Amino acid sequence: MAKNDDYSEHYSEDSFWDKVKKFALIAGKEIIVKALVLYCVLKDPDTPNWVKPVIISALGYFILPLDAIPDLTPIVGFSDDLGALILALAAIGAHAKEECFQEAEEQLKRWFGRNGGKDGGKDGAGVPA
Numbered sequence: 831m832a833k834n835d836d837y838s839e840h841y842s843e844d845s846f847w848d849k850v851k852k853f854a855l856i857a858g859k860e861i862i863v864k865a866l867v868l869y870c871v872l873k874d875p876d877t878p879n880w881v882k883p884v885i886i887s888a889l890g891y892f893i894l895p896l897d898a899i900p901d902l903t904p905i906v907g908f909s910d911d912l913g914a915l916i917l918a919l920a921a922i923g924a925h926a927k928e929e930c931f932q933e934a935e936e937q938l939k940r941w942f943g944r945n946g947g948k949d950g951g952k953d954g955a956g957v958p959a
Contacts, residue, residue, distance in 0.1 A: 840891070846865075859942070860912065864916065866938075867926055868922075871927070872886065872889070889918075891910075
């Protein structure tokens with residue numbers, strides 16, 4: 831993601847949850863957990879104001895349907911999204927509380943089962959519609 835790219839206009843809470851619900855199984859645990867951690871940090875009242883635009887831009891890129899590598903492209907479709915989320919987490923890492931990582935993992939367990947989707951979600955209710 832280039833420094834001058836601003837994807838924040840694509841972010842909204844509704845569009846974030848729509849993307850997660852629609853693509854959670856396709857995107858996979860690694861991407862979804864990072865998106866959920868960033869979302870948690872964004873919602874944390876202790877998060878400094880300078881951190882929020884970084885998160886919103888990364889989540890906006892994740893939400894954007896037409897990005898560098900289309901999300902419907904098998905296997906590599908979410909690799910650019912993963913890169914954007916990793917860069918955002920690296921930039922704001924000191925502000926990502928352990929509770930956000932735990933909350934993201936717990937959400938995955940609720941959606942995909944106790945193994946966070948590793949067992950194919952057979953013991954979970956699945957991603958909410």
